[in-house]
Amino acid sequence: MPLKTSMLAAVLALASSATALAQSGTLKIVSSLPRTGSANAQTGTIVNGIKMAIAEVGGKIDGYEIVYEDWDDASPQRGNWDPTVEAQNANKAVTDPTIVGYIGTFNSGAAKIAMPELNKAGLVMISPANTYSGLTKPGMGEANEPTIYRPSGSINYFRVVPTDDLQGAVAAEHVAGSGAKKVFILHDRELYGKGIADVFQKRAKELGVEIAGFEGIDTKASNYKSLSQKVKFSKADAVFFGGTTQSNGGQVAKDLRSVGFTGMLVVPDGCCEEAFIQAAGASNLEGNTFVTFGGLPPAELTGRGAEFREGYRKMFGTDPEAYAVYGYEAARVLLDAIKRAPTKDRAAILKAVSATKDFDGALGTWSFDANGDTTNRVMSINSVKDGKFVFVRRAGDAPAGGSKTE
Amino acid sequence: MEWVDFFLQQLITGLSNGMIIALIAIGYTMVYGIIELINFAHGDLFMLGAFLALTVVGLLGLGDWSGASAWAAVVIMLIASAGFCGVLNWGVDRLAYKPLRNASKLSLLVSAIGASFILVNLGLFWGGLPMDVFAGGVAAAAPKDFPALVPNTNLLGEESLVQFTPKDVLVWAVTVPLMVGLTWIVTRTRLGKAMRATAQNPVAARLMGIDTDRVIGATFLIGGALGGFASVIYSLYNNTISFQMGYRAGMDAFTAAVLGGIGSMPGAVTGALVIGLVRSMSDAYLETRWTNTIVFGILVLILIFRPSGLLGSRAKEKV
Numbered sequence: 001m002p003l004k005t006s007m008l009a010a011v012l013a014l015a016s017s018a019t020a021l022a023q024s025g026t027l028k029i030v031s032s033l034p035r036t037g038s039a040n041a042q043t044g045t046i047v048n049g050i051k052m053a054i055a056e057v058g059g060k061i062d063g064y065e066i067v068y069e070d071w072d073d074a075s076p077q078r079g080n081w082d083p084t085v086e087a088q089n090a091n092k093a094v095t096d097p098t099i100v101g102y103i104g105t106f107n108s109g110a111a112k113i114a115m116p117e118l119n120k121a122g123l124v125m126i127s128p129a130n131t132y133s134g135l136t137k138p139g140m141g142e143a144n145e146p147t148i149y150r151p152s153g154s155i156n157y158f159r160v161v162p163t164d165d166l167q168g169a170v171a172a173e174h175v176a177g178s179g180a181k182k183v184f185i186l187h188d189r190e191l192y193g194k195g196i197a198d199v200f201q202k203r204a205k206e207l208g209v210e211i212a213g214f215e216g217i218d219t220k221a222s223n224y225k226s227l228s229q230k231v232k233f234s235k236a237d238a239v240f241f242g243g244t245t246q247s248n249g250g251q252v253a254k255d256l257r258s259v260g261f262t263g264m265l266v267v268p269d270g271c272c273e274e275a276f277i278q279a280a281g282a283s284n285l286e287g288n289t290f291v292t293f294g295g296l297p298p299a300e301l302t303g304r305g306a307e308f309r310e311g312y313r314k315m316f317g318t319d320p321e322a323y324a325v326y327g328y329e330a331a332r333v334l335l336d337a338i339k340r341a342p343t344k345d346r347a348a349i350l351k352a353v354s355a356t357k358d359f360d361g362a363l364g365t366w367s368f369d370a371n372g373d374t375t376n377r378v379m380s381i382n383s384v385k386d387g388k389f390v391f392v393r394r395a396g397d398a399p400a401g402g403s404k405t406e
Numbered sequence: 407m408e409w410v411d412f413f414l415q416q417l418i419t420g421l422s423n424g425m426i427i428a429l430i431a432i433g434y435t436m437v438y439g440i441i442e443l444i445n446f447a448h449g450d451l452f453m454l455g456a457f458l459a460l461t462v463v464g465l466l467g468l469g470d471w472s473g474a475s476a477w478a479a480v481v482i483m484l485i486a487s488a489g490f491c492g493v494l495n496w497g498v499d500r501l502a503y504k505p506l507r508n509a510s511k512l513s514l515l516v517s518a519i520g521a522s523f524i525l526v527n528l529g530l531f532w533g534g535l536p537m538d539v540f541a542g543g544v545a546a547a548a549p550k551d552f553p554a555l556v557p558n559t560n561l562l563g564e565e566s567l568v569q570f571t572p573k574d575v576l577v578w579a580v581t582v583p584l585m586v587g588l589t590w591i592v593t594r595t596r597l598g599k600a601m602r603a604t605a606q607n608p609v610a611a612r613l614m615g616i617d618t619d620r621v622i623g624a625t626f627l628i629g630g631a632l633g634g635f636a637s638v639i640y641s642l643y644n645n646t647i648s649f650q651m652g653y654r655a656g657m658d659a660f661t662a663a664v665l666g667g668i669g670s671m672p673g674a675v676t677g678a679l680v681i682g683l684v685r686s687m688s689d690a691y692l693e694t695r696w697t698n699t700i701v702f703g704i705l706v707l708i709l710i711f712r713p714s715g716l717l718g719s720r721a722k723e724k725v
Contacts, residue, residue, distance in 0.1 A: 038548035038648075076527065079547055079650050189695060216695040220654045222426075223644045225419045226689035233412050233567075250549055251646050258558050258645075259569060275548035279646060282551075 026065045027344055028096065029054070029334065031327075032089040032104035032114065033129075034074035034081040038246050041275045042323045043106055046128050048316050049327030050103060052308075053335060055315070061339050067098075073110055080246050086110040090117040099123065100349050101334045103327070108132030109191045111157070115149035119156045124350040126334055127159040128326035131167060131269065131294055132195045136371040140165055141195070146371075156350055158372040160329045160363070162294040162379060164192070164268070168199030168242075170379050170395045171266045171292045175238045176207040178264055183209050184236035186227075186252060188243030189216035196268050197242030204240075212236040219247040224255040231256065237263040244270030250279025257284040269293045272322050272382065272389065282387035290392065291382045295363060297322055297391050300380065308362040322389075329361050411567040416690045417683070422574045424682020425581040426643065429636035430659035431666070431674035432588065433495075433629035439605045439669035440625045442511060443503065446518040449656015450525035451495055451630060455487040455637030456552075456647040457532045462486050463553055476555040480642065484580065488634035495630025496623055498525075504619070522652075529649035549648035552641040573643050580639050584632065585675060591628070592671065601625055605669070665705055667718020676716055680704075 031050055033043040047070050059066050071089050075082035086105065093099050094117055102118055102125045105111045111130045118125045134141015135149065136157065149157065175183055183204055187197035194216065201214060212234040217224065231239060239256060243249050249271045256265060265288060267276075272293045277285060298309050298320045308328055312320040336359065337352035338344065357367040366376035382389045430452055437445045462483050502521045506514050530547060561570050592598040603611040604621045612618050640655065641647050659674075662681050666673025681701055688697040708716065 036547070040547060076530070215693050218694055218697055220650075221685075221694075221697075222640065222651065222654060222658075223423070224689075224694075225423075226416055226686040227694050229412070229415050229419065229569075230690050233408065245548065248549075250551070251644070254551075254645055260560075278551055279549040279648075280551065281554070281645065 026067050026098055027061070027100045027338065028067045028069065028098045029101040029103065029331070030069045030071050030089075030093055030099055032071045032073045032086060032093075032102065032110070033106045034110075035070070035072035036074040036076050037079035037081075038275055039074070039080065039106060039244075042129075042273050042321060045321040045324035046106070046327030048312065049128070049320070049324040049329075050331040052312060052315055053328050053331035056311075056332075057335055057339075061335060062344070064338075064344055066335070066338075071104075073105060081105070081107045081110045083110070083113055086113045087117070090114040093123060094118065094121040100338065100344065100346055101126065103128060103330050103334065105130060107192065108135060108195070111135055112149065112191070115157050116151050119150050119152050119154075122152065122154075122156060122346050122350055124334070124337075124346070124353050125157045126330040126353070127157070127161070128330040129161060129323060130159055131161055131164045132191050133163040133165040133199070134191075134195065135159075136373050137163065137165070138371075155354060155370075155372045158333075158353060158356075158368050158374075160326050160333065160361075160374050160376075162377045163373060164196040165199050166377055167268055167292050167294050167379060168196040169203040170381070171196075171240060171268065171290075172200045172203035172207060172209070174290060174292070174381055174395065175204060175240065175264060175266055176209050178238070180238035180264060181210060182212045182234070182236045183238040183240060184212040184231045184234055185214045186231075186239065186241045186243070187214075187216055188219050188241075188247035188249075190219075190243070190247060192270060193241075193243035193247060193268075195242070197240065200240050200242065209238075217243070217248070217252065219243070221248070221251075224248075224252050225259060228252075228255040228259040228261060232259050232261045238266065239263060240266045241271075242268060245273055245276040245279055246270075250276055250281075253280040253289060254284050263288065265289045267291050269322070274321065277384060277387055277389075282384065285384035286386075287383075289384055291384070291389065292395070293322060293380050293382060295322070295326070295376075296378060296380050296394070297382060297389060298325060300391050300394075301325065301362060303364075304360065305362040305364075325362050329363055332361060333359055408567065412690070415568050416686045418568070418570055418574055420683035420686030421679060422577045422643065422682070423686060424679035425577050426636055426640050427655070427658045427662050427682055428675045428678035429581055429584065429632050429639075430655055431662040431678045432585075432671055433633045433636075434656075434660050435663040435666075435668055435671060435674040436625050436629040438663070439671075440601060440622055441503070441507075441514075443514050443518060444660065445629075446515070446656070447498055447502075447521035447525055448495075448629070448633060449652035449654075449659065450522050450529065451491055451498070451652070452633040452637045452640075452655055453529050453647070453649060453652030454494065454525055454532070455491040455634040456641045456651065457529055457649075458490045458634075459483040459487045459638045459641050460550060460552055460647060461532075463555070479555055480576070480638070483638045484635055487638045488631040491634030491637065492627045492631035495626045495633065499623060499626040504622075526649060526652065529652070533649050547649060549646050552645045552647050554642075554645055556642045577639050577643055580635060584635060588628070588632070588671065597621070597624060661701065661705055665708060665715055667715025670715070670717050673715055673717035680716075 073081050073086040093102050106129045108130045134145035185197050187193040241252050272291045341348040341352040366374050379395050381392045383392050433448050498521050502517045556573050558571050600616045600621045604618045608618050662677035663674045666677030688700045
């Protein structure tokens, strides 16, 4: 019967194409970053970095096609990452079996939400930007951290950036090294900002710097003139602000200068973006403002990092912003693990990622330690000149005074 | 005496902040007085006024101006933003509120929230336009620096610990005449009389031959224009604008209007000055994080003991 034969043929064809899919199919990588709101400037370059890493392997590994999707974890209402959206993203990733890697999040607070979900599913998560120490390091955050993020008991979360405990300490060392005697600490009351301010305070005290005040700001206030006057009258000769451009770092800097505070201002990497300069006004940052960054600025990268910079410029027509290389590195280490994994499933890839050792990356040669943190701890201190970040010096790899910053 | 200096400084800052809030609060209270609508779109209208001002600065290339030409620029911006916000507010009323004049107050409120969302997103879009005006249009949503056209020099001498700057002068020089003028309009002119009549009883006003739609339109126009003035002085005082600034500014102004007695103009101004001062004192003597708690705590207390606000008339339910 011709009809039956053709049906049989069709079924056979379907079956064979299904087996072909299983052997060569597609592997999906997603990123969950705030793409709506002011963080978009930074996350845009992270996404470019990811795309570049995938383009470098030709979008294919061992016959598997690598598909990348750029997810947004922000909502227009908040103009910033949104817990509801991040939770939706995590669930969506868990339920799609073709997804083998989750690059994100940008904000440490968002990571707290996604981590346990992805952990239960054994899906590997690599963050290009989270720096809150408690996400991975026992004893650095709340008492139940980081076990609360690991309901399955094993580790699935990795990050390619050095953590706040290193960065906050570097900032404190810079302030103390400048001869400052009294420092006023401000923070944005968020996980990242408060966390880094706590570390700063601890280290500053150890170094004998007096703490003039430690205050959380109202991140939606129209100005901080009264607060800035309080800082000025406290006779502090330095200010540390633990926060980001989104939590109004620009206005803090601007108001400190407008009330006539001339001391040193140090801000962490959450402010290390063009948008911060744009918000604060370049002239307010000129001179005595320093930005710590958990890595080297793109212009200071050498070796493979320099190759990355050139490639990025060729591909996107602009210089990479500070975070681009972390997006690139996160994607590369994931692709490398996919390549090494004997079978292309979540468990094997997760195992391969955690086995990453002496990875030859754009940030140098580094490994993931037992907590999932990078062993790379090179940082930089930058200042602002003519409306651009300029590199001042390397810091962090050899902590001042030979102290341990673990 | 350093603590005296510190206290004086907080007074100056608090009053300047309060004055800006007052201009916005009047816009809320006028609209509420006349159609009993809490115009949620008002704060976002104010935000768009600030973006227009920044666009004007950019188009005229005024970034580096100083002295007399900068003051001329300030005048141009004030006129442009006030006109723009006035007309826009009038337009919002025609499109979003007028068709609902006889519907329930709740529909009107929902319509206002919708208008607010639309304006916020317009601001988001506007901020991202790839014009040189916006530093090349980097990061659409990021806060934008507003050029310091008004200098920050200390009029009390550079060595004085207390800072009183041309910025503070600007705030006072713009708001006080506006408030006086507005009071004159409301109490002394035909339009003002018509506004008061419409507020008291729209049906009776209509029966007396008052074109209430025109009066309501004029109220939106004036309220919007005040928001426009406020947006320019806010931008020149704080030097940062963002598409989200309307929310907080609107919240403060709305609180001020309720604190003073919604519907009452002197009440809105009083409420705004109280909020400005409380904010500044709390920031200075307590911790910044308690400021909102204190502001809203005061609001709750006042509403418990004087439900109609500080200067509100004892509200009689309209029949």
